[in-house]
Amino acid sequence: MVSNIKCTVEECQYNESDLCQASTIKVQAGMQDHVISTSHDTACRTFTPKTNLS
Template identity: 40%
Template sequence: MADIKCSVENCEFNGKKFCHASAIEVATNGHAFNAQSSEETICRTFRPKK
């Protein structure tokens, strides 16, 4: 998988600001059907660190 830099350090897949999940799913956020900016996208693979 390509290197994915991610600053969500409280995600269980995050290590040193990189994503270590084998795959991730990204989708539009909320009501947006066609995202117009990165703020309108979310990572659905996020899981809070226990």
């Protein structure tokens, strides 16, 4: 399956050629009790750091 979810976080293990390869993703509010009005107010909870940064 090819992902169409773009990701520019180079440190994430699911990022391959700027596309997210995670089987599922979870996005939530970046701050609790905060009204979300822009994408900057959200955070990817699927992020897992790469073990080998090259």
